[in-house]
Amino acid sequence: MALDSLTIRAEFPILAQEVNGRPLVYLDNAATSQKPRAVLEASRRYYEEINANIHRGTHHLARAATSAHEAARETVARHLNAAEAAEVIFTAGTTDGINLVASILTLSPGDEVLISTLEHHSNIVPWQMLCERSGATLKVIPCHDDGTLDQESFRGLLTERTKMTAFNWISNAFGTVNPVLEMIAAAKAAGSLVLIDAAQSTPHLAMDVQALGADFVAISGHKVYAPTGIGVLWGKREVLDALPPWRGGGEMIKEVTFAKTTYNDLPFKYEAGTPNIEGAISLAAALDFVHGIGFDAIAEHEGKLIRAAADGLSSLPGAKLYGPDDRAGALSFALEGVHHYDLGTLIDQMGVAVRTGHHCCQPLMARFGITGTTRASFAIYNTLEEVDALVKAVDRASSMLR
Incomplete structure (x- = not known):
């Protein structure tokens, strides 16, 4: 049609x-994309009808806002075909999601991080910072003159030392569509974790994170007709459960004493502080709008x-x-x-x-x-x-x- x-x-x-x-x-x-009325109205309804902080309040507005926020998480999970909504972590955007992962990984000298020539700075600098902290080495997949990645070189760069492979699905600069299924499979076969920068692919391509086989996928709402300042990091439960928290604060805890803090379960383990409630609700409206087309x-x-x-x-x-x-x-x-x-x-x-x-x-x-x-x-x-x-x-x- x-x-x-x-x-x-x-x-x-x-x-x-x-x-x-x-x-x-x-x-x-x-x-950044423009916003349809469905998104604008979702944002306005939130502030006009149910604006309140979420998860800990018992009054009517707090319960209504919490319900809408968690319904938005379910909507995002459905559109991504996540195994469960708890794998959907709300972030400030793709940059925030990549920084989250780069901040919680522990690498050692001799380990390697593999990225590509096509990357946005947001998928370069966090890995450089990780390598500077850990003594790991950053390696780069070259590209051909037509702007496609050199797949033979990519396979040659994958070794048992490769601990993280991170690349975009679609290049924001050249529009190159990478063969993500094949590249993810190759990286996983080498024993590497894989992160996909899906900021540019989200408005254009359907996404099934279970079929992809990556460990992490980062997206930005404002690329897909939602507001700025909202995004999602999807991660496999078994991977996220094994990694430490990122930021400390409210909601990411179960119990706090001066002697010890017990951390919350997913997804709240990675959502410290008051989230962008309106943004999450509006992102869900944007995804519904796109999938309706x-x-x-x-x-x-x-x-x-x-x-x-x-x-x-x-x-x-x-x-x-x-x-x-x-x-x-x-x-x-x-x-x-x-x-x-x-x-x-x-x-x-x-x-x-x-x-x-x-x-x-x-x-x-x-x-x-x-x-x-x-x-x-x-x-x-x-x-x-x-x-x-x-x-x-x-x-x-x-x-x-x-």
Whole structure:
């Protein structure tokens, strides 16, 4: 069933505005997505009807807020196909989830952490910090000129010393879709823990964490039409149970004395302090919204958009596209003789919002000998007419800047 982007657009109030007298063309979805009415209303209902702290209160609002928060956890677990809701840990986002895991692991000199060239800084720096603390070694999977990972090198880097393998499902910079099932299986066969950065894949692909076989999956709500400041770290119960807590405070305890603290069970063991209650409820609403559309329809629609954008931009003089032809979500490009910042600034004056710079992927940019790119990234509410507006704006801007 084809996706009706115009009907979907009507659910996103922010898209009705104009920028500099032109209809807004929002193509910065890999940075953050816009929010549908279902999410906005879920947030408003929480604050207007049941705002209270959760889990420990006995009054009506506290019980209502607790029920809604834990129902949201059940919703997330269902959408991820988690074995149980207790494996769903609410975080501030993908960065927070990765830092959680990197902070609770204990490694030793001689151990190795394996990441890839395609990673966002959030999936690089926490592992560097872990290696600095522990004396472990960080190793990096190289990528080919087409922006795909070198699978032969990856398999060669896996040894009995590899204790953690962490990589993204979809590259936020190039839109590369990694063969996660095969890579997870190879890493697990080598005895490594595996973490998947699913920030970019969550809006575009259905997820079954049990089928994936990873130990951890981190996602961000604001990439999938939910608010900022909310995310999920999913982890296998047996792995999380064996690891220590991260932050200390309320809710992550069973009993506290000055002599000893007994820690709570999952998921509360990793949810110290007052959580982002509204964010969790709104994230559940966002996932329900996306699943109501269906990932097959989303993939078909967004595939048409990104292929049309690639065809249109590649036809422009001096254009270079980065990443493989079967990219998803994001399309990075450059124009010979035109700085990406200048290009992005100028097409913004034409109402087209894109991202310019290194996209928090400086090592990847260095691999390709560039400082950054212009990136257009797509969502369910984008249209082929907006793709045409992008291409025309880039063409006009490039002629003005040369």
